Amino acid sequence: MIHFRNVIKRYPPKEVALDGVDIRIAEGEFVFVAGASGAGKSTLLRLIYGKERASTGEVVVAGRNLATGDAAHIAALRRSIGIVFQDYRLLTRRSVLENVTLALELQGIPMAVRRRLGMEMLELIGLSERADALPPALSGGEQQRVAVARALIHRPKLLLADEPTGNLDVKMTKAIFDLLLAAHSAGVTVLAATHNLSIIEELNLRTIVLDKGKVLGDFARPSRVE
Amino acid sequence: MAESAPAVRELIRSVEQDMRNALTSLWGQSTNLPSMTLLGKGEAAVAQLWRSIRSAPFTFLATLCTVSLTFSLVAVFFLLTSNLSSSIVVSQQSLRIRVFLKDGASESEMKQLQAVLEQQSFTESARFISADAALDEFEVMLGSHSAFADGLSRDNPLPQSIELTLREGTDIRQAAAQIETLDDVDAFSQFVFYPQQSAQRLEELLALFQQGVLFATFGLLAVAALLVGSASKLAIYAHRDEVEILKLMGASVRRIVTPYMLEGVVQGLLGAMVGCGVAYLIYMLCADSVAQSSMLSLLFPSFHYLSVFTVVALLLVAAAVSALASLFSVRGLVREQ
């Protein structure tokens, strides 16, 4: 599903965010990307959805090298995956419901159907009462849940979640990961960046540890290593 | 931690099971979904347009006002030229040439000239018109304004002339040119005149004026394009965060640009409608006074409003120009992000 071949990512003028990353993630995996702040977690995800391009090396997603893909190809790729941004990126002028159903809108699905599916999704994340609110009126944690719901509504093949629980308390964190695990067990490949070590330990799933842009370790079962 | 993990995982698994059921049921509904009908797309576009106008009503209004002003000028120009062009209807049938005599030409000189003119092959008849007769003719032409002619009659400045009536089928221009080459004409007359000549001059002038209007129209359309284009640029700049998110979600450039283009088209169309309205207002206000003024009714014998064709064409051009203007000013910005 995802293949990084000796990827180096430099941000001009001289910041090296990723430094020779080699990873392979198969379809149907659930993978954590862990590491301290500034380790390069977000950069890794951005390379996968084509927001940034590798300075050297290759990033292949769903069988296509992103360096050779044109804008239309990248747009199509983005429509087929779900992304939870670290800073949520909700449309501030659109209601919570409209935000959650945005991916469906881009697929040209009619309003009535979008509404129905969107309400069901909001039910799932416990925000159905805020359907008509605008995102700025929501708490940070609520916005984060909306961002997760938006990334999942269209049954993406791949879910990229950048710090999906950064703003949530323990209980909400569990609820969100329940959702991610549910998506995973329904067949979605999940890649989640986090520095929440306790959830990594608890779920005990494959974890790639980054440090200063380098892969420090790739653990199939991190709890056993402890 | 290691001991508690299995229990916690058990708990999570049961919650996860419920969640998965909910998710799969939700996703199950989203296979084979109908795609949006044309009506649905239109509805969505209007909703988005309305949202966009509401988010920056003053920018929208300011653009609308300036675009309206531009199209008002275009419409009024069209009103003027379309009426002017249909006003010059000089009878091409009249085959008459007048040879005006020099001041103080004597009776014998006049007779000599008349004889020469009568000899020409194209001449049917040649008639002498005295200064007094010319004044009478002038009075008839002026009609209700003959008080003006009264003033003239005290010291009649009108020249004597000989009016030639040409034979059927003569080319009046050639005849006039031939007359001008005669020695006697050169000696005793001040100028040769035929109505087609002035009509031709007037038509040339009018053509020049219409060309000017055409250029001015192109200029004004360029101004409108600039206004609409920069308004679209401003709108997309104000929504740049939204544009970026849409791009990250995989929206195509076309999908992102379309609402801004639509907004531009609405501005152009509304502006053109206002323009046609302003022209109509001017038409209503002026129609009576044009009909009553003999000077103006000479220029505009029948003063009418723009034809339906012109109005429709103006609206279509406005829509097309503003669509292109906003497309080109916005597309680059969207691609770049």
Ligand SMILES: Nc1ncnc2c1ncn2[C@@H]1O[C@H](COP(=O)(O)OP(=O)(O)OP(=O)(O)O)[C@@H](O)[C@H]1O
């Ligand atoms: N757009 C950018 N321009 C320049 N440097 C950048 C840019 N984005 C990230 N960096 C740098 O690249 C490095 C990796 O950043 P990245 O955002 O990938 O880290 P991260 O692991 O996601 O951190 P955090 O946990 O704080 O989100 C950092 O040193 C950061 O300063």
Ligand SMILES: [Mg+2]
């Ligand atoms: Mg980050």
